[in-house]
Amino acid sequence: MANKQESTDHCNVPLCALNMSVRKRLALYLNPPAVGAAKDWTGLAELMGFEFLEIRNWERHQSPTEAVMEAWGRREHSKATVGRLLELLHELGREDAITDVGPLIDEDCERYHERLAAPLQVPAVDSSQQASLSMSLELVPITIWDDPDGRTVEKFDAFLCYCEADISFVKELIQRLEGNKSKLRLCVFDRDVLPGQCLFSIASELIEHRCRKMVVIITDEFLQSEQCDFQTKFALSLAPGAREKRLIPLLYKPIKRPYPSILRHITMCDYTKEATKEWFWERLAKSIKC
Numbered sequence: 001m002a003n004k005q006e007s008t009d010h011c012n013v014p015l016c017a018l019n020m021s022v023r024k025r026l027a028l029y030l031n032p033p034a035v036g037a038a039k040d041w042t043g044l045a046e047l048m049g050f051e052f053l054e055i056r057n058w059e060r061h062q063s064p065t066e067a068v069m070e071a072w073g074r075r076e077h078s079k080a081t082v083g084r085l086l087e088l089l090h091e092l093g094r095e096d097a098i099t100d101v102g103p104l105i106d107e108d109c110e111r112y113h114e115r116l117a118a119p120l121q122v123p124a125v126d127s128s129q130q131a132s133l134s135m136s137l138e139l140v141p142i143t144i145w146d147d148p149d150g151r152t153v154e155k156f157d158a159f160l161c162y163c164e165a166d167i168s169f170v171k172e173l174i175q176r177l178e179g180n181k182s183k184l185r186l187c188v189f190d191r192d193v194l195p196g197q198c199l200f201s202i203a204s205e206l207i208e209h210r211c212r213k214m215v216v217i218i219t220d221e222f223l224q225s226e227q228c229d230f231q232t233k234f235a236l237s238l239a240p241g242a243r244e245k246r247l248i249p250l251l252y253k254p255i256k257r258p259y260p261s262i263l264r265h266i267t268m269c270d271y272t273k274e275a276t277k278e279w280f281w282e283r284l285a286k287s288i289k290c
Helices: 004-009 020-030 041-047 052-060 064-075 082-092 095-120 127-138 164-177 199-210 226-237 240-246 274-289
Strands: 156-161 211-217 247-251
Touching (some): 020 064, 041 082, 156 274, 164 211, 164 274
8 A cells, every 4th residue: 555655665656657547546536526625636736736727627627637647747747756646645635545546556656667677687697798688688579570589670760659549640651651762661569569568668679779760649649648658758768968869759630738848849740731741751751761
């Protein structure tokens, strides 16, 4: 069960590590209006630093608690941690929610730490073995294009970060960029990755070692996806001095949600502008090749 001490252990776990079932369970406690002091979702939103007008707008949301947590995760991505969330719930006096949801939160945090530790769970080796060990990790077959025996692995020009709801546009993008003219090699998770593997570990390996660039297809559905959020933040964490060279944000339809603040410093490929659509695919292809 999560408590103040355990919230310290979770201080480095990002909010996105909590799955939707945990968020929905927490919303069952905080969505109903609290009697007396604001101990419901409105009080949580205030503690998170949101203004009165922002909170009023969430009153119409089907699940205000989930909306507040999502907005907090986007706005304070470096400070929005599971540990901080537990501290705010304690401050709010919602021990009932912590007692019930705490074990589920602990499970999600344990899975998160396991994912981070998985690549490091190898026997200790001396310096003479480092090169061969690194090579063996890189040669694990994780895509349908890799040699089953691990002798060779496929490298890609770009990793596509997208939400399943946008698969129609993804297929058009594949046709345009992998065609005879551009001849790019794209890594499409649903098409290329072998089933039966850890989503987060495989995505991390592909983004960091197998793909030179990462195209992020930004839609409202993308902004609600924990998997897309993890992939984007992981890519941003690599080579801080060369972030602009690795990520390519792409907008192909208008969005209602706020544009991700962590991507605002990177030039975007905008497919929504009718006047410049004729140049869109060539610009995108050259950006990936550079």
